[in-house]
Amino acid sequence: DDNLLTVNSFGGTQLISNRRLYSSTKSNPKLILIGDSKMVGYSAPAPIEFSDIDSRLIGNYVASGDYEVYAAFGGRTNDLVNQLNEVKKYNLKGTKAFIHIGSNSARDAVSSATFLAEINQVIDTLNANGAEVILSTIIPETNSAISAAIIDYNTGINLLTNCKVVDAASAMFSGSVVNSSYVTSDGIHLSLLGNYFYFTFYK
Numbered sequence: 001d002d003n004l005l006t007v008n009s010f011g012g013t014q015l016i017s018n019r020r021l022y023s024s025t026k027s028n029p030k031l032i033l034i035g036d037s038k039m040v041g042y043s044a045p046a047p048i049e050f051s052d053i054d055s056r057l058i059g060n061y062v063a064s065g066d067y068e069v070y071a072a073f074g075g076r077t078n079d080l081v082n083q084l085n086e087v088k089k090y091n092l093k094g095t096k097a098f099i100h101i102g103s104n105s106a107r108d109a110v111s112s113a114t115f116l117a118e119i120n121q122v123i124d125t126l127n128a129n130g131a132e133v134i135l136s137t138i139i140p141e142t143n144s145a146i147s148a149a150i151i152d153y154n155t156g157i158n159l160l161t162n163c164k165v166v167d168a169a170s171a172m173f174s175g176s177v178v179n180s181s182y183v184t185s186d187g188i189h190l191s192l193l194g195n196y197f198y199f200t201f202y203k
Helices: 052-053 076-080 085-088 103-107 113-129 143-156 192-202
Strands: 004-007 019-022 031-035 067-071 096-100 131-138 162-166
Touching: 052 143, 076 113, 096 113, 103 113, 113 131, 113 143
Parallel strands: 031 067, 031 096, 096 131, 131 162
Antiparallel strands: 004 019
């Protein structure tokens, strides 16, 4: 069914399973959100709804139904690589693909080399299908060890030439960790202020 995109559960404390999201555009969505809970606007203890993101990122794509979501709580780069067949069936010419992913890979101690190899595979697949890929640097966290790994990932992201890189993360640091006003009490997910600040970089 070309009108169906399935988001599979990747586990974690916030669990979704087989959420099915529909688009009226079938084979040619104009916008795809790809990645993890930070990309879908998740904010502990309750999610920021897509309607709250609309005015900053999705905009008039929502009214026409021209968007898809390919992100999940706990999403990792290797999850995306394993599900690329779902993306390959789309004609993505003229599609903007926004990606934020990497926090959970950092939490799993995935090496920078492995992370970059996987993200490049995702980008190259999207490019081959005609998409315009916009990749965000990874939003830091309050955990200094996780943020150190994220900084390492971001160094590699900023050197990529096969996509447009939006360095949203740099402005969200306070020293070597995230500015605490941008995240909720879990130190990971974006607060309402953090969501507004982050998505202004995608306008």
